[in-house]
Amino acid sequence: MNHSTHPATEFTPSGQLQLGVFFQGVNSGTVWKTAESGSQTDFESFRRIAQTAERGLFAAFFLGEGLRLREHLGRPHALDVAGRPDAQTALAALAAVTSSIGLVATQNTTYNDPADLAHRLSTLDLLSGGRAAWNIVTTDNAWTGANFRRGGYLDHADRYTHAEAFVETAKRIWDAWDDDAIAASASSARWSADGAVRRVRHNGQHYSVDLTPRLPRSAQYRPVLFQAGDSPEGRDFAARQADVIFSAHPQLDDALDFRRDIVERTIRAGRGANDVKIMPASEFILAATPQEALEKKAWVRSLQIGPQQAIAYLEQFWGRELQGYDPDGPLPDIDPVVEETSETRGSGFHGAKARQLADQWRAEAKEKGLSIREFVSAKTSRGDSTFTGSYTEVADRLAEYARTGAVDGFNISPWLIPTGLDNIVNHLVPELQERGVYPTQYAGSTLRENLGLATPVRTGAGVEARSVTA
């Protein structure tokens, strides 16, 4: 490990890739209409995916978070997969049936308390032997707030300021215990040594915290931090705080630009050029031959976006029922009835200018000669995040990402639960190993080790306190 005092100012590609798996639990990406489509909530589905991923030496198993059930035109949305467990509860159970894979919980900074969330993440980290991670997300809308004591209280503009104060507080909570705080033996004076646990206090605009934290550090010091925001503020936030960016830039050129941007921001934040790992969201549609893969892709797309899903997709932007329109005909000629699309289908949809968007889309569909169904399928197919092809073809493409250092790995959303990783683990992983770009064993027992992340430096206050009390 590099212990030089100056952070690296040049980015050096590791030449390696890591894989993660994102069990989505919502949205249209998961195919639920086939005989092989399993339960989205039974624990066996989670166990199966996590254990398959572990067999394939995946670095991380990733869960999203739901705080309000998605709606469509004022009622719960009927057409897509919905209903998922609490991330940390499911991951704590998975900690008992896995041994090496990282366990990543998406958790919101707006509707959690730092003391409680930091404690639960510490618990997951200790129960998993140092494999926990937190994917930091923010939200600000009152629609989500309707399920919580606080209600909607945060302005959109304040969400990163708030999130950063939250994360800093969580880090102080995780830094609170000295390494040798716990009694070495039964004859020690106390269970934790005097002066070895620090009190954490924070008085912010939206919350205050005052506690003596309850848990020591884990085998990986503290949970690994993931972050996904793509706005300039989100990128700077990640450059200052995150260990891994769950990015939206999987295409090679785009990924290289994103890497350059993040390296620049990371150095500006006073950190090393290699300190922030990048793992874009991705989908893999693989087969033995390129032709089979293309056929499979067409089949997957037809199952992801059926006629009803296509109409409903437009309805959320139009804000009105469009049941009279033929899914195989042109886009609706009537205008949206809303000014802005609502947040009720998830924050990704929030705030698009509806009328402008409708005009643009009509023009686009007309120009390309696309029906409603074809258009929506193209819009929602995550086209640029999909790797389609034979195992060898895709392995060659991925090796190029490793060589150039465009990304540190991929976070894969399987389109089938619970068997969607089988052919990736059985066929793609060996191809990557043959090319020398994928691990042949876990590097260590913690997520931090397996992602090649350095151990965090203690916060200033902690180091200072250490020297005072030494």
Place this chain on the structure above:
Amino acid sequence: MSTLPADTEPQGRGLLLLELDGAGSHPAAWRVARTAPAAVLAPEHLRGAVLAAESAGFHAATLSDPGLPETKLPETALPDRGQPDQPGPDTAARLNALQRAAFAGPVTRSLALIPEVDTVYTEPFHISTQLASLDYVSGGRAGWLVAASTSAADAAAVGRDTVRGARLSREAGDSIEVSRRLWDSWEDGAVIRDVATGRYLDVDKLHYIDVDNGNYAVKGPSIIPRPLQGQLPVLAPAGLLTPEDVAAGAADALLVSAPAPELLTAEIAETRASVAGASEPALIAELDVVLDSRGQAAAERLAELNSHTVWQSPRARFVGSAAELTELLAEVLAWADGVRLHPAVLETDLEELSRLVLPELRRRGLLAPTTPDATFREQLGLARPASRYAAATSATAGTSTTAAGAEN
């Protein structure tokens, strides 16, 4: 379960619950444990403890989540700075109870898993989801031990005022109500996966709960389908909830304490009389246990432990031999539906309970069977209830759009 295996031993109804916190319930338990103090936080410790409880024949394990220790630092002290004269906590650090229960889910087969979860400083929507998720990862063996923190430290940790008196009952009752409604907010069979119509959900079987208790509001529906048990069994300390909430069925079981073991049966009888009527919660007696072990008398063991830290507890305490404890439990189980045991030192006392006490109680036909994959409700003899919203839906069948609209 409709088919129970034939058994030569008589089957009773008594339930035994074991509190599994740390090295034991005595605050000095870590001093006599056979492992290093820090080992109590390791996953291997938890795995070993739940498996030992299950193989000993306990019906359920509870996992406590005691409040934060009151911070000893004076207000004027610099933040973030440990003081050499600041006493460290003398009892072990605690892992979150609900996550410990979740970890135990896939490890066990018959043991019900009952985390203690606070209702005052937590978000009802989060804990409802977490408990429902626990039900999924444990195959329907989850319960909820309701707590209402009185700790000023717990309040300060989340920047809220300390809640006391009648408001504690109200917070607990309100939180239970939100959870129960959210658990019902997806009717059974709401996930339809209807390929022909493209519908994954039957929206008519999803319900806004629209709770507004004056303190906070929760809209719903839940983000997770109905728990496997429909409703998780809810346990609460007797006296925490208002008599009205108890009468309305807020709790499925009450934990009953008495100042001494010989007073337990009278306390159970009195509680039984006070709740007679609308709902009949199971009554579970609370008992601290210190047993003779490996040639050392229980009283001697307790004195040694107390010489480090005195064990203060609001519960009755049994100190003596396994045979005497068996007699006491037989007597209490004639009145109570179950007993929760708090072993002074987990590994030591569980060994004696497992070897001598549970086999004898089972031989006498005083204990309910432990059945692999049975739900906790089944253990308690509770039927799986229909969603409270299911009746409303069928009553308005044919006008489902209007009915759902009316709930907005």
